[in-house]
Amino acid sequence: MSHNLLKGKKGIIFGALDEKSIAWKTALRCVAEGAEIVLTNAPVAIRMGEINKLAEQCKAPVIGADVTNMDDLDNLFLKTKEHFGGGVDFILHSIGMSVNVRKGNDYTNLNYDYMHKSVDISAMSFHRVLQTAIKHDAINEWGSVVALTFIAAHLAFPNYNEMADIKAMLESITRSFGYQYGMKKNVRINTVSQSPTMTTAGQGISGFDGFVSFSEKMSPLGNATADQCAEFTVSLFSDYTRMVTMQNLFHDGGFSSTGVTEAVIQQMSK
Numbered sequence: 322m323s324h325n326l327l328k329g330k331k332g333i334i335f336g337a338l339d340e341k342s343i344a345w346k347t348a349l350r351c352v353a354e355g356a357e358i359v360l361t362n363a364p365v366a367i368r369m370g371e372i373n374k375l376a377e378q379c380k381a382p383v384i385g386a387d388v389t390n391m392d393d394l395d396n397l398f399l400k401t402k403e404h405f406g407g408g409v410d411f412i413l414h415s416i417g418m419s420v421n422v423r424k425g426n427d428y429t430n431l432n433y434d435y436m437h438k439s440v441d442i443s444a445m446s447f448h449r450v451l452q453t454a455i456k457h458d459a460i461n462e463w464g465s466v467v468a469l470t471f472i473a474a475h476l477a478f479p480n481y482n483e484m485a486d487i488k489a490m491l492e493s494i495t496r497s498f499g500y501q502y503g504m505k506k507n508v509r510i511n512t513v514s515q516s517p518t519m520t521t522a523g524q525g526i527s528g529f530d531g532f533v534s535f536s537e538k539m540s541p542l543g544n545a546t547a548d549q550c551a552e553f554t555v556s557l558f559s560d561y562t563r564m565v566t567m568q569n570l571f572h573d574g575g576f577s578s579t580g581v582t583e584a585v586i587q588q589m590s591k
């Protein structure tokens with residue numbers, strides 16, 4: 322069901338790899354709500370993933386960009402402006418990758434070259450995207466930008482590894498750039514802190530299945546799905562949330578505010 326919440330709006334969606342990706346679901350939802358979009362991902366992900374299938378469904382061009390490469394980002398914003406004949410109204414940053422997690426390195430034994438790369442891809446990239454957007458004046462007045470994060474930026478989750486620190490940086494960039502872009506152009510910037518979700522990035526974390534079940538039991542409303550995350554993000558791109566900025570918004574069924582649930586107590590009782 323569509324409410325035409327994004328009718329006439331234009332946006333860029335970063336990070337749709339396959340059908341499980343949060344960005345994939347968000348792209349479909351944005352288009353269903355009346356938006357026109359440009360899809361982007363790293364060239365290697367475009368080759369290995371299924372983004373062209375999504376592009377057909379969304380009638381959207383795919384413009385490759387490695388978010389750690391400023392030339393790629395310049396090209397993305399220039400081509401997007403050309404495509405739409407002007408700026409965009411929303412951007413989704415749905416990008417995360419930990420090299421140390423991939424290599425199986427424990428948090429107490431990190432490789433710092435890998436960590437540099439992980440920070441660049443997963444947090445600094447948000448600054449790079451926003452700085453490039455400002456440079457090209459590519460986001461329209463009252464535009465909305467959302468990046469995805471996880472509660473491990475606030476609470477310790479051992480297997481989330483270096484990504485906990487990196488998500489904390491992402492959330493900080495959201496506040497710092499939210500101030501700048503708000504003052505300059507009334508552009509709002511927020512993070513959505515999503516429940517654990519079975520995607521390629523999520524499944525890279527060891528013990529993820531068990532954690533998803535634990536989180537389901539620890540959330541009064543249960544885990545939020547990727548589809549529900551897409552719907553929430555659409556609301557943040559819509560005109561109904563124009564005064565919300567520089568926030569980290571928990572989309573997690575209440576997990577972040579729950580100390581313990583009956584279900585967990587029962588499971589722990591002898």
Ligand SMILES: NC(=O)c1ccc[n+]([C@@H]2O[C@H](COP(=O)([O-])OP(=O)(O)OC[C@H]3O[C@@H](n4cnc5c(N)ncnc54)[C@H](O)[C@@H]3O)[C@@H](O)[C@H]2O)c1
Nearest residue numbers: 336338342343363366388416417469517518520521522523
């Ligand atoms: N899955 C979860 O449990 C969960 C929970 C909370 C937040 N998140 C966040 O949601 C976001 C999306 O992840 P997802 O779960 O949909 O997984 P996903 O693996 O489908 O998406 C991650 C995307 O990042 C892209 N990417 C990686 N390196 C890149 C680069 N150099 N340049 C451009 N793009 C690059 C990948 O190609 C992929 O499309 C991430 O920020 C993730 O941390 C995920």
